[in-house]
Amino acid sequence: DADVTQTPRNRITKTGKRIMLECSQTKGHDRMYWYRQDPGLGLQLIYYSFDVKDINKGEISDGYSVSRQAQAKFSLSLESAIPNQTALYFCATSDRTGPGTDTQYFGPGTRLTVL
């Protein structure tokens, strides 16, 4: 089984709809991240969480919100989707301690299309 899972894998929605993307992990990591990827732009950080009570905005948080329901679950919501939020969304996790502290492990991604 995959260590980091994302649901749904693909989603088509309409402008103005609320949508939630979910991420779960079995790696036991404290830290979780949400990124979006647009063609040619690399990965842009939306939100990150270092534990259940520590949630922080990334470089492009406008239009998004998150919820850290448990150590293993981190959800991303688009309150009112717009077409320029069409992108590939990745969840990632990393460990809090040890030599690989900053190493991030990615989920399979969610391809979101907003019409």
Place this chain on the structure above:
Amino acid sequence: QKEVEQNSGPLSVPEGAIASLNCTYSDRGSQSFFWYRQYSGKSPELIMSIYSNGDKEDGRFTAQLNKASQYVSLLIRDSQPSDSATYLCAVRTGSARQLTFGSGTQLTVLP
């Protein structure tokens, strides 16, 4: 100036050649450096991490870090068509609590 810069490519090399990918960063206090490989439509997967100046080798891959010149590179020896992908450089800059990614270099290995 972007915090982490990569040549977007595309970079093409023949099979069996050495592919050289470069990344520069702006923050001298950067601590941790990573190379990820990403196939089209797939998630990034870690290839190498490097934390100290010098070279680090893992199989056909060598990461090179030069903090004085603020660059990190990835060499792929005996390149294979299966190495064709986008390579992302990531840096934990200064006191930041998260990674900053470059925009990636697209590599094509020609059979």
